[in-house]
Amino acid sequence: MLKQLELPPRQEQREINRLVMLYKVAEGLVPAIPATDYLKPARVKRQIKAKQYSDCVTSNIIDKQVINNDRGFVVKFKLKQ
Numbered sequence: 001m002l003k004q005l006e007l008p009p010r011q012e013q014r015e016i017n018r019l020v021m022l023y024k025v026a027e028g029l030v031p032a033i034p035a036t037d038y039l040k041p042a043r044v045k046r047q048i049k050a051k052q053y054s055d056c057v058t059s060n061i062i063d064k065q066v067i068n069n070d071r072g073f074v075v076k077f078k079l080k081q
Helices: 010-027
Strands: 039-041 073-075
Touching: none
Parallel strands: none
Antiparallel strands: 039 073
8 A cells, every 4th residue: 555655664664754754853852851851962073174285365264164963862762764
């Protein structure tokens, strides 16, 4: 029946639903579940530095550009599935 309706398998649907719920908790869209109980902020692990060329003259150069993902989280514990 799933093939007739062109729906993904149930396992894939559950995985998508878990990711959607994680997103909603992280964004504070679920007031009953505080994000601080389940998630802790992760430190930024990657820094990107703009290349500086000695012969380049500009007034707007970025010396240090940080934060590819400023909203990283670490799950404190796994929920039973």
